[in-house]
Amino acid sequence: MNEHLDALYKDVILDHHQEPRNFGTIEGADVFHEGYNPMCGDRVKLSLKLDGPTLTECQFHGEGCSICIASTSIMTEEVNGKSLEEVRALIHGVRELLQGRGSVDSLPEEVGAISGVKRFPVRIKCALLGWTTLGEALEISQKGRSV
């Protein structure tokens, strides 16, 4: 873990925890989905707006520890306006990174900063909750469409 990312980790977690971005619920969202992490008690409720192959908006609500809230807040900033393909690639990248297989080089800097959580293995699930929940929400939306 390099020192730059280490310092960034603390700043980013603090900043996003104090002032979560895209915190709320989208009226008339296309998908609502909730994730829960029983290890810590974190709960995240996502609402998504989709336009064809694009995730136009993602907001979240919930309660949890600082790592969970900050990671989910960073996620909403990164995924809004991206294609579903890009979003899936990002979710995959974050999972790989936090499970120790991926590299930060391919990820946006704030997302890379979350990897500081690897020093606290029990907290990895907290950091992943929002991302995992978003992945599930996208799957649900695609199933709904194909029928």
Ligand code: ZN
């Ligand atoms: Zn937590």
